[in-house]
Amino acid sequence: MPDALETIDVLPQHRFDEAQLAAYLARELPMFGTFEVRQFQGGQSNPTFLLIGNDEELVLRKKPPGQLLRGAHQVEREFQVMSALGPTGVPVPHMHLLCEDEDIIGTAFFIMSCAPGRVSPEPHMPDLAxxxxxxxxxxxxxxxxxxxxxxxxxxxxxxxxxxxxxxxxxxxxxxxxxxxxxxxxxxxxxxxxxxxxxxxxxxxxxxxxxxxxxxxxxxxxxxxxxxxxxxxxxxxxxxxxxxxxxxxxxxxxxxxxxxxxxxxxxxxxxxxxxxxxxxxxxxxxxxxxxxxxxxxxxxxxxxxxxxxxxxxxxxxxxxxxxxxxxxxxxxxxxxxxxxxxxxxxxxxx
CATH class of the missing domain: 3.90.1200.10 (Aminoglycoside phosphotransferase (APH), C-terminal lobe)
Known part of the structure; x- marks a missing residue:
């Protein structure tokens, strides 16, 4: 049975100020508490991180660092469409917040719930029965x-x-x-x-x-x-x-x-x-x-x-x-x- 996507230590090029993030979340999501940051190893576009709290896991998705192509990496649009689809029956994670203040961790980001389940990324699904x-x-x-x-x-x-x-x-x-x-x-x-x-x-x-x-x-x-x-x-x-x-x-x-x-x-x-x-x-x-x-x-x-x-x-x-x-x-x-x-x-x- 496949597990959730693998996580790794945060890549050097994607490190951000975790203390600054913790202070921000203490204000915006005070019930979440302290957490550890891991990075999902997968995807080629917007860096995505697992925030492991004491009682809950959340997912942070942000724009990558560096010079970006115009119109690319629009995490704001991801947040908007998933928020809109929540009540429709289309299965999407619950959206918690969008932060467009680049002073927090260097780029815009959003926080969503971590959806438990299995992941089988290959189209022939070799890790499924x-x-x-x-x-x-x-x-x-x-x-x-x-x-x-x-x-x-x-x-x-x-x-x-x-x-x-x-x-x-x-x-x-x-x-x-x-x-x-x-x-x-x-x-x-x-x-x-x-x-x-x-x-x-x-x-x-x-x-x-x-x-x-x-x-x-x-x-x-x-x-x-x-x-x-x-x-x-x-x-x-x-x-x-x-x-x-x-x-x-x-x-x-x-x-x-x-x-x-x-x-x-x-x-x-x-x-x-x-x-x-x-x-x-x-x-x-x-x-x-x-x-x-x-x-x-x-x-x-x-x-x-x-x-x-x-x-x-x-x-x-x-x-x-x-x-x-x-x-x-x-x-x-x-x-x-x-x-x-x-x-x-x-x-x-």
Missing amino acids: MTSRRPVWLAMAKVLARLHEVDWRKAGLEGFGKPDAYAARQLKTWTRQYEMSKTGEMPAMDKLIARLERTLPDDGPATIVHGDFRPGNMIIALDADEIDAVLDWELSTIGHPLADLGYLCMPYHVPAEVPGIKGLQGLDFKKQGMPDKDEIVIAYAAARGIDPPDNFDYFTAFALFRLAAILQGVYARALQGNASHADARNVGKRAGFLADCGWAIASTL
């Missing part, structure tokens, strides 16, 4: 459907994102992010961007989009094959729901045998206790009461492009010495391979 893998994947599809059925205006998220021209704006944003963090030439990325620009899909009804909906961002219940919490809402916005579905299905287009890349392509799903892509799509559609969509290849290609751009940013931050993950240099170098996978889909559009 074989009988649990298919139910957990289908549970993810149903939670995604529940998210996309939330009335974002009634939830207080008017203005959280622009519902029109989502694909075009996302492509522009991530192309800019990629260009700003580029450290060398990547021909497949250039071809992928050009094809995505030429084949932009029409807008559909806008929903809340998580932006990084994958197994590694799920907390699985301890006693059931259900999702207890969805984490990491940094990329969330208002947009096209098929962007999330295409992203969730992305591993089915990435070879499983490539080291360091979390793919499913080439596996025997029946032997692994895994659903195939069609089962995921059918479960999602049934939970929403819609016909299974058959036009989301664009968004899977886009998901691979965006992930390649993100990993390029990870690599660029690693060269600057302020990445969130100890293995950031190696992770970032995989951007070119993902661009190749994206081009394999986009070339057929």
